[in-house]
Amino acid sequence: MAGMTRRLLIGALPLGISGLTLARVARAAGSCVQPESEALRASVNFVEPAPDPATACARCAFFTADPAGGACGSCQILSGPVDATGHCDSFSPPD
Secondary structure (H helix, E strand, O other): OOOOOHHHHHHHHHHHHHHHHHHHHHHHHOOOOOHHHHHHHHHOOOEOOOOOHHHOHHHOOOEEOOOOOOOEEEEOOOOEEEEOOOEOOOOOOOO
């Protein structure tokens, strides 16, 4: 950290904050996650990938696969897109 001055550090702070924001948006764009659904996902302990493939979203009664064959389907619990390989505490096998 030699040569790092307070002025240089303070000047770099806005760049770091904007970088974190862009990273979060890029992560969301590269997956099925909508940033506004992160709290709901956390409340049902959503994880990707499922620890047991037999309990993945693709095998859940609340999941509807993407008709175009994409990795993201729709979840009735999360009210939006979800990765077919994920898992949450609300998993329910189809009847």
